[in-house]
Amino acid sequence: MLALLFKNFIRSKGTKIGLIFLFIICFISLLIGQQFQQKQQDNIAEAAIYQKEHIARNAAFHKDEIGLLLYYIKFSLVNKTLPINSLAIGQRDVNPSIQSVTIRGLEAQKYDAELNNPNNLLSGNIDFSFVLIYLFPLLIIAFSYNLVSEEKESGTWKIVATQSKNTFLYILKLFYIRILSLIALLSIVLFIAVLFLNIPFDNSLLTFYTIAILYILFWFAVCFFIVSLQKHSNFNAVILLTIWLFFIIILPAIINTYIVNKYPIPEALELTVKQRNAYHEKWDMDKKITMDKFYSHYPQFKSYPLPNAEFSWLWYYAMQQAGDDDSAKQSQELQNKLEQRNNASQNIAQFIPTLHAQIQLNEIAKADLGNQLLFLKETKLFHEKLRLYFYPKIFDNSEVNKENWSKFKVETFNDPSEINFLKAFLPLLLFNLILIVFGWRNFKIKNI
Amino acid sequence: MKSLHTEILIAKHLKNSVFKNTAVFIITLFIGLILLYAAFSGWENYTNQNETSEKYQHESREDWLKNPDKNPHRMAHYGNFAFRKSTPLSVFEFGMEPFFGNAIFLEAHKQNTANFSEAGFSNSMLRFGEISIAMVLQILLPLLIFFLGFNAVAAERENGTLKLLLSQGISWKQLLTGKILGIASVIMLLFVPTIIVLVFIWLLLQNFSITPDETIKMSLFILFHFIYLIFFCVIAVLISASSKTSKKALISLIGIWLVFTIILPRTTQAIGAYIYEAPSKIQFQSDIEKDILKQGDSHNPNDLHYKAIKDSLLRVYKVDSVQKLPFNYSGFIMTEGEKISSKIYNQHLEKLLQVYEKQNRFSKIISFVNPYIAIKNLSMGLSNTDYDSYIDFQKQAENYRYNMAQKMNALQVKFISNKKPAPNDKPLTIDKEHWADVEEFHYEPKEIWDVLKSEIVSILSIFLWIVLLFIFIRFAVKNLKAI
Numbered sequence: 001m002l003a004l005l006f007k008n009f010i011r012s013k014g015t016k017i018g019l020i021f022l023f024i025i026c027f028i029s030l031l032i033g034q035q036f037q038q039k040q041q042d043n044i045a046e047a048a049i050y051q052k053e054h055i056a057r058n059a060a061f062h063k064d065e066i067g068l069l070l071y072y073i074k075f076s077l078v079n080k081t082l083p084i085n086s087l088a089i090g091q092r093d094v095n096p097s098i099q100s101v102t103i104r105g106l107e108a109q110k111y112d113a114e115l116n117n118p119n120n121l122l123s124g125n126i127d128f129s130f131v132l133i134y135l136f137p138l139l140i141i142a143f144s145y146n147l148v149s150e151e152k153e154s155g156t157w158k159i160v161a162t163q164s165k166n167t168f169l170y171i172l173k174l175f176y177i178r179i180l181s182l183i184a185l186l187s188i189v190l191f192i193a194v195l196f197l198n199i200p201f202d203n204s205l206l207t208f209y210t211i212a213i214l215y216i217l218f219w220f221a222v223c224f225f226i227v228s229l230q231k232h233s234n235f236n237a238v239i240l241l242t243i244w245l246f247f248i249i250i251l252p253a254i255i256n257t258y259i260v261n262k263y264p265i266p267e268a269l270e271l272t273v274k275q276r277n278a279y280h281e282k283w284d285m286d287k288k289i290t291m292d293k294f295y296s297h298y299p300q301f302k303s304y305p306l307p308n309a310e311f312s313w314l315w316y317y318a319m320q321q322a323g324d325d326d327s328a329k330q331s332q333e334l335q336n337k338l339e340q341r342n343n344a345s346q347n348i349a350q351f352i353p354t355l356h357a358q359i360q361l362n363e364i365a366k367a368d369l370g371n372q373l374l375f376l377k378e379t380k381l382f383h384e385k386l387r388l389y390f391y392p393k394i395f396d397n398s399e400v401n402k403e404n405w406s407k408f409k410v411e412t413f414n415d416p417s418e419i420n421f422l423k424a425f426l427p428l429l430l431f432n433l434i435l436i437v438f439g440w441r442n443f444k445i446k447n448i
Numbered sequence: 449m450k451s452l453h454t455e456i457l458i459a460k461h462l463k464n465s466v467f468k469n470t471a472v473f474i475i476t477l478f479i480g481l482i483l484l485y486a487a488f489s490g491w492e493n494y495t496n497q498n499e500t501s502e503k504y505q506h507e508s509r510e511d512w513l514k515n516p517d518k519n520p521h522r523m524a525h526y527g528n529f530a531f532r533k534s535t536p537l538s539v540f541e542f543g544m545e546p547f548f549g550n551a552i553f554l555e556a557h558k559q560n561t562a563n564f565s566e567a568g569f570s571n572s573m574l575r576f577g578e579i580s581i582a583m584v585l586q587i588l589l590p591l592l593i594f595f596l597g598f599n600a601v602a603a604e605r606e607n608g609t610l611k612l613l614l615s616q617g618i619s620w621k622q623l624l625t626g627k628i629l630g631i632a633s634v635i636m637l638l639f640v641p642t643i644i645v646l647v648f649i650w651l652l653l654q655n656f657s658i659t660p661d662e663t664i665k666m667s668l669f670i671l672f673h674f675i676y677l678i679f680f681c682v683i684a685v686l687i688s689a690s691s692k693t694s695k696k697a698l699i700s701l702i703g704i705w706l707v708f709t710i711i712l713p714r715t716t717q718a719i720g721a722y723i724y725e726a727p728s729k730i731q732f733q734s735d736i737e738k739d740i741l742k743q744g745d746s747h748n749p750n751d752l753h754y755k756a757i758k759d760s761l762l763r764v765y766k767v768d769s770v771q772k773l774p775f776n777y778s779g780f781i782m783t784e785g786e787k788i789s790s791k792i793y794n795q796h797l798e799k800l801l802q803v804y805e806k807q808n809r810f811s812k813i814i815s816f817v818n819p820y821i822a823i824k825n826l827s828m829g830l831s832n833t834d835y836d837s838y839i840d841f842q843k844q845a846e847n848y849r850y851n852m853a854q855k856m857n858a859l860q861v862k863f864i865s866n867k868k869p870a871p872n873d874k875p876l877t878i879d880k881e882h883w884a885d886v887e888e889f890h891y892e893p894k895e896i897w898d899v900l901k902s903e904i905v906s907i908l909s910i911f912l913w914i915v916l917l918f919i920f921i922r923f924a925v926k927n928l929k930a931i
Contacts, residue, residue, distance in 0.1 A: 028718075031722070032718060032722060035722060035725070039725070039728065042728070043728045043730055043731070046728070046730055046731055046734070047730050050730060050734045054734075054737075057741075076730075090572055091567075091568075091570075091571070091572060094547070094565070094567045094568050095568055096729065098729075098730060100730070108553070111563045111564060111568075112560070112561050112563060113549050113561040113562060113563050113564075113565065113568065114561075114728075114729055115561070115726070115727075115728065115729040115732055115800070116547070117721070117726060117804040117807055117808070117835075118544040118547040118548060118835055118838055119544065119717060119804070119807065119808045119811070119835050120717055120718075120720075120721045120807065121544070121547040121567060122543070122544045122547055122717075123713050123714045123716075123717035123718070123811070124575050124714055125718065126714055126715060126718045130714070134710065138706065146695075233695055234598075234599075234694060234695055234698055235471075237695075237698055237699065237702065238471075238595055238698070241591075241702055242475070245588075245591070248576065249576060249577050249587070250482065250579070252573050252576035252577070253576060253577050253578050253579040253583070254482075254485065254579055255573060256570065256573040256574050256576070256578060256579075257485075257489040257493070257578065257579055258489075259570075259573070260493065260566065260570075261489055261492050261493060261496070264496050264500070265564075265569055266496075266500040266503075266504075268550075268551070268563075268564040268569075269500055269501065269504040269531065269550070269551055269564065270504065272504075272529070272551055272553065272563070272564070273504050273507055273508050273511070273529065276508075276511075276526070276527065276553070277511055280515075280522075280525075280526045283518065283522060284515075284516050284518065308872070309871045309872060310869070310871060310872055310873060310874065310875060311871075311875075338569060341569065341570070341571065342571055345570075345571040345573055346571070349573075354576075355573060355576070358572050358575075358576075359571060359572055359573075362571075362572050368571060368572065369569075369570065369571040369572075372568075
């Protein structure tokens with residue numbers, strides 16, 4: 001029986017076209033992911049070469065003044081890109097994965113944007129997560145909107161009802177075939193991805209796979225529920241597409257506008273205006289004010305008194321430091337706001353499976369806002385480490401040649417955050433369960 | 449006149465039957481609510497964004513003017529900001545705005561990036577799209593039209609009433625026109641109030657003092673959206689008339705809608721971006737740095753380019769060291785350096801923008817097969833939230849930056865003594881009244897003529913679509929069968 005139903009399903013022209021179409025788009029998404037991965041790798045390689053040449057060249061020019069040299073040279077920190085990132089590009093196209101900073105004021109450098117064509121950002125990537133979240137549901141709907149209803153409309157349902165003992169089991173079998181074929185497609189595509197994109201077989205991949213399966217099941221559960229209402233095929237199609245539209249566009253967009261308006265970020269502009277003044281006004285102030293601030297931040301440097309000259313690098317870097325220190329409050333506020341936004345969106349997303357799946361996939365791929373915030377924090381630590389290393393050298397005016405500049409390699413930040421399985425799976429599981437139970441009840445009540 | 453009477457009758461009949469359907473009623477009500485929400489949140493977003501950017505533009509200007517006497521080069525590093533402001537129409541069409549950087553820091557020697565885009569501050573949610581009036585008009589209403597129209601003719605065919613109608617002397621042309629009018633009249637019940645609210649909000653935002661430029665943009669915005677919606681009414685009726693069953697009509701229409709609004713926009717842009725790969729930031733910047741070094745490095749005392757300038761200056765003024773020149777030598781060198789570096793930067797930027805143009809060209813051309821892309825590009829252009837407007841903003845900011853830096857260099861050349869102060873001397877300064885010489889940055893949105901010029905492809909394709917649909921109707925009238 002099952003084999004026959006499967007043959008019937010797979011032989012239909014629409015099914016074949018749908019599956020092939022989806023497979024091709026999946027493959028395209030892998031190509032795009034591969035290009036993205038290649039670009040990220042090239043960037044990192046480029047950054048390493050660039051940093052080496054850049055430091056060597058500047059060290060040769062400014063060999064007498066280490067203070068002046070460090071005014072110029074930049075050090076890079078890379079936000080590690082996992083291979084699985086190619087499946088869910090997330091926010092990695094908007095946010096730069098490499099931060100290059102001098103030891104001067106950090107606040108003026110930290111938020112430098114990536115070069116981007118806004119048109120590409122607006123239309124979005126066709127990465128695998130897009131195919132999974134947008135297009136798989138459409139095929140699921142196309143495969144199941146007319147189950148039962150079509151047979152009723154064409155009059156064949158009565159034959160089915162008289163021939164099989166348990167019609168409910170028959171309906172389950174119809175769904176079972178469809179679920180199996182889409183999960184097979186998913187598995188094949190992910191298997192190709194593993195080989196093609198060198199994705200390691202680890203926890204992240206397994207979680208990714210599980211979420212994908214749960215997400216596919218969610219849409220089947222939605223269809224199951226709608227089919228259980230036993231309305232006309234046209235009604236089913238309209239209502240399912242409307243549900244899709246709600247989950248894919250309307251609800252996420254409403255929540256997005258809600259969050260943007262609930263947590264506006266004037267702090268960003270405030271910070272940028274503030275840090276400029278905080279540093280520049282020090283040029284016109286009594287040097288003692290700046291130095292006192294500096295010494296109270298870094299008591300260990302009290303042993304370096306201000307030289308008796310109009311300009312000194314000690315004073316200069318103390319001014320730069322003041323730019324950061326005086327705008328620390330605004331910087332912290334900005335960070336808090338962003339964390340609030342991140343938390344709010346994650347919490348609300350638990351009730352919207354599409355959003356939840358997207359955010360979880362991005363989180364697994366280390367491409368969400370949370371990862372970006374951690375990267376910014378790490379940039380601050382990286383910057384501070386460089387400062388503390390170079391400050392005494394600058395204040396001593398130690399010789400440029402004595403420093404081993406080649407040891408300053410590009411560093412890498414590894415996002416250590418772990419996946420919370422309960423948070424990742426539970427919302428989808430619950431949705432599935434509720435829909436299936438209600439659908440089942442509908443079938444029982446209507447006594448097909 | 450008699451023939452038009454029949455069509456109106458058909459239209460009225462369709463309208464009545466639509467409103468008997470409670471599902472349609474609910475969906476229409478819902479879209480109405482979404483429209484209200486879109487207007488409200490667009491308004492809030494617009495006022496927030498503009499108030500903030502105005503506030504800090506003003507504050508940073510005050511800060512600039514408050515600077516005491518100092519060396520003009522310090523001022524060039526103190527710098528200015530360009531904060532992006534939105535135009536009133538962007539309340540209805542956000543376009544690419546969330547992906548634009550909102551602030552550029554403008555200083556000497558350095559072209560900074562436009563930072564703090566909404567997208568950078570967002571979790572992936574933003575990528576699902578946004579609720580704006582334009583989105584409702586461009587994406588949701590066409591789908592509603594399809595839901596209303598899929599059984600316009602196909603259902604009559606299924607019930608057998610089509611044969612009756614045609615045998616009563618009603619022509620296909622009358623039938624199709626009547627059905628199109630019927631759907632259009634239902635949609636107008638949503639469209640007209642929306643437009644009234646839009647115009648009201650739009651007037652309010654400008655305190656009822658409107659410029660002719662903004663008025664033309666607004667009128668075109670309304671006109672093109674009207675035409676766009678009529679397109680979909682025509683498509684719905686044509687597909688319904690040529691489908692055997694209403695189910696087939698529905699499935700085809702849904703397919704068309706998906707391809708137009710979801711699949712094509714994304715794929716065409718992705719193909720463009722895939723084929724024409726843009727350089728990364730690090731590559732872009734290191735290329736610029738390399739070229740500047742090739743031209744001459746003003747920081748390198750042995751650089752040939754700058755040594756030649758020095759030698760010729762010494763020759764012309766017949767002196768033996770730069771300290772004896774009658775003007776500030778380092779100011780002169782910085783003027784030259786700024787000129788060279790910004791020229792090189794602009795060359796590289798131009799190349800980068802060409803790559804972007806190529807990426808975009810793909811989806812622009814697709815507007816000939818997809819009216820959604822045409823209207824989207826057009827409405828983004830009119831509301832100043834398209835790609836060209838953003839590039840225009842960045843160029844205006846860069847222009848301002850260059851003039852500011854060179855103004856400060858000129859002040860240095862003219863007023864700062866050429867003699868280097870001794871280590872313990874006070875630094876050389878000029879009077880702070882000069883700071884006001886640099887005017888405040890003011891962003892001028894593109895005018896309607898420029899918008900139309902850059903969106904010529906979209907306008908052409910809309911006209912083409914009008915012609916095409918007329919041809920389709922004529923073709924359908926001749927070839928359609930009752931069964």
